Amino acid sequence: MKIAAWNVNSLKVRLPHVLDWLAAQNPDVLCLQETKTEDKGFPFAELEAAGYTALHNGQKTYNGVALLVRKGSGDVTEVHRDIPDFDDPQKRIIAGTVNGVRIVCAYMPNGSEVGSEKYEYKLRWFAALTEWLQIELVKYPNLALLGDYNIAPDDRDVHDPAAWAGKILCSEPERAAFKALLDLGLTDSFRLFEQPERIFSWWDYRMMGFRRNLGMRIDHILLSAPLAARCTSSLVDKAPRKLERPSDHAPVVVELAD
């Protein structure tokens, strides 16, 4: 089973890249972040024609997440939107069960600047997510949490750790929030394998960030223990970042043995 996550930074703009990537990679599940559209305007028909069932939790202009599930990979059941008992108008979560795997697609808050109101929201949001997943993991032992975490968990995940020390995406409270998810029994699939140095999943559009590989690894696939045991690969696919008018994020992909 191949599952992936990709922050597309507007699905309207990126649909051709998404369709090409689905055709080339044939994933069972692709989780999208930052669709930036309401259901009205979401390309259900185009994705259906490409062989994927789409489930969307969207809003106008900002945020928005979607689950794309390949027809033939099994039905999507128990579809769920948003963090329960967490009052939040921002559409950041969609979950569903596919082929016995609980897929939680998440677009974590950016946080803007350490100490800002948005930063406080980010930390509260992570606390609510963690509390919810603790319960979910009892119900769904085979669980994958994937998406744009907006956290670089380690200095290895930052192109210039000294420059970013204590800054947004790298601050200690954010890294502690990431670790709190690991403490639930989840594993960063990327670190299950030996990886080359300086692998990132996001590069700033400015200053030729991609060409100079000035990036951060902030998109992650966390797996519960039974899924980590089945994981045979975890990587970042840089190819779509090289296309014309790319998203600033690249897809992250794992494969699970049957």
Next chain:
DNA sequence: ATGGCTGCTTTGAGCAGA
């Protein structure tokens, strides 16, 4: 050196992203 790109918005300067 606080810019730099890109996408969005009651269409055009301002916000947000990371």
